[in-house]
Amino acid sequence: MNPFKNNRNTGKFIWNTAGIMCNAATSFLLLIFVTRICGDYYAGIFALGFANAQLMLTIGRYGMRAYQATDVKETVKFQSYFLSRIITCILMLFISMLYIIGSGYTFTKAAIVFSICVIKMADALEDVFHGLFQQNGRIDLAGKFLTARNLITVSVFIILLAVTKDLLFTCIITGVISVAACICLNIPTARKMASVRLKLYKKELIALFAGCFPLFIGSFLALYINNVPKYMIDRYLTENIQAFFNILFMPAFVINLFSEFIFKPLLTDLAIKWEQNQIKSFAAYIFRLLLGILIITFVVVAGGYLIGSELLSFIYGVDLIIYRKELVILLLSGGLSACVYLLFHVLTAMRRQMILLAGYAAAALIVTAVSPVLVREYTMFGASVTSFIANTILFLIFSFLLLSVIVRKLKTNGS
Numbered sequence: 001m002n003p004f005k006n007n008r009n010t011g012k013f014i015w016n017t018a019g020i021m022c023n024a025a026t027s028f029l030l031l032i033f034v035t036r037i038c039g040d041y042y043a044g045i046f047a048l049g050f051a052n053a054q055l056m057l058t059i060g061r062y063g064m065r066a067y068q069a070t071d072v073k074e075t076v077k078f079q080s081y082f083l084s085r086i087i088t089c090i091l092m093l094f095i096s097m098l099y100i101i102g103s104g105y106t107f108t109k110a111a112i113v114f115s116i117c118v119i120k121m122a123d124a125l126e127d128v129f130h131g132l133f134q135q136n137g138r139i140d141l142a143g144k145f146l147t148a149r150n151l152i153t154v155s156v157f158i159i160l161l162a163v164t165k166d167l168l169f170t171c172i173i174t175g176v177i178s179v180a181a182c183i184c185l186n187i188p189t190a191r192k193m194a195s196v197r198l199k200l201y202k203k204e205l206i207a208l209f210a211g212c213f214p215l216f217i218g219s220f221l222a223l224y225i226n227n228v229p230k231y232m233i234d235r236y237l238t239e240n241i242q243a244f245f246n247i248l249f250m251p252a253f254v255i256n257l258f259s260e261f262i263f264k265p266l267l268t269d270l271a272i273k274w275e276q277n278q279i280k281s282f283a284a285y286i287f288r289l290l291l292g293i294l295i296i297t298f299v300v301v302a303g304g305y306l307i308g309s310e311l312l313s314f315i316y317g318v319d320l321i322i323y324r325k326e327l328v329i330l331l332l333s334g335g336l337s338a339c340v341y342l343l344f345h346v347l348t349a350m351r352r353q354m355i356l357l358a359g360y361a362a363a364a365l366i367v368t369a370v371s372p373v374l375v376r377e378y379t380m381f382g383a384s385v386t387s388f389i390a391n392t393i394l395f396l397i398f399s400f401l402l403l404s405v406i407v408r409k410l411k412t413n414g415s
Contacts (some may be wrong), residue, residue: 015052015143022150023123027248032157035243035316036168042167046240047246049113049171051230052096053120060085060092060124063215064208065184066348068131070271078132078194086129089121112168118175122149122182129186129318136193145185153178214354218344221360225390226337228367229383232375245383247316248327250332251308253388255300256341271349279409280316286346286402290339297335304331329384336391359397363390 027050036044068081096117100110126149130142156177160170190196230249233242273282308327313320322329347356367390375380 015140019143019146022147026150035310037161038167039244040240043107044242049116050391051227053117056092056096057120058219058223061127062088062090063212065127065131066345069134070349072397079199080158080201083130083198089124097235115171115175119178122178126182126186129190149181152181155309214357218356218360221364225363225367229386232371236376248330252330255334256338293338301331326380326384329388333388333391336395340394355401363393
């Protein structure tokens with residue numbers, strides 16, 4: 001037995017947790033400072049821009065991280081993963097620009113929204129390197145670099161905003177520095193594991209895009225579903241209400257991100273268990289992960305009900321006391337969203353990408369139909385209920401799909 005094995009595993013867990021915590025805290029901290037320094041109006045624009053950037057980020061990532069991390073047989077060369085990520089990052093920015101032009105924003109609002117998209121593009125670019133590190137059993141490196149880049153991004157943003165009071169200038173400079181930090185931190189280490197040269201393997205690249213297409217559509221629809229209430233608020237309500245909703249939504253979003261540190265390091269192990277037909281162990285793993293997410297959700301919801309509105313009001317400097325029930329609903333929705341995110345990755349590890357689309361398509365159609373009515377009639381409460389309905393539908397569908405696949409596999413193996 002290697003006496004250092006447990007220490008290495010502990011280090012991986014700690015650094016992965018640190019990276020995800022920093023990533024989760026970034027949006028939380030930036031919105032606080034924008035609200036405090038620039039006021040509710042610009043906080044609403046920033047929140048909308050961040051929501052749009054998260055949606056565009058699904059184009060940049062193209063659902064490949066789970067596919068890459070669970071590519072235990074290394075069927076795709078890293079050069080193909082890397083080239084595909086350059087292509088998707090360019091598409092991310094291009095489609096964001098088209099969306100902004102079509103939305104008819106003022107120049108300042110449009111420029112802020114696009115600059116935030118550049119900041120989030122760094123997430124997409126570094127993700128391909130972190131997938132490589134995870135493939136090589138070094139998810140701790142991903143955690144270290146994710147932590148470092150987020151600390152750089154947050155520090156630059158806060159200092160510039162505090163000094164200039166100019167949100168647009170701050171977003172532009174932060175975007176440039178965040179992308180530069182991503183490149184400088186990740187590429188030197190990645191070169192020790194694989195060739196980082198851009199080289200075209202046409203058939204492999206086409207197969208990669210085709211294989212990950214269902215994951216991309218699923219990820220895009222998942223973010224679209226979560227962002228629909230924000231788009232409806234942008235259409236029917238005010239920037240101030242947008243800011244309030246996003247402040248309440250932030251803790252729910254954080255539940256999802258924090259849940260990642262429970263299961264992201266285990267994705268490769270799950271894929272191996274499935275490949276080796278260790279089905280009962282595989283199912284037990286998933287049950288424990290879901291239980292962990294539910295425990296986190298219970299603690300956060302209880303805290304949110306008791307002191308959540310008061311605490312957020314104090315942190316952001318706005319009155320949110322009247323939105324206690326909306327906060328609780330959004331926290332429950334966040335817990336369900338985290339479970340959905342886990343099931344999404346599990347079904348990906350099982351290479352069942354296509355069946356994910358049915359769930360996302362059904363939820364997207366329902367939420368698109370009901371959200372305008374709920375938001376117009378019930379404003380903030382309607383937006384919160386919309387989010388809860390969407391994640392409930394997804395959780396029920398994905399749970400049913402997962403159970404069906406596992407039961408069929410057990411029958412096939414004669415277990």
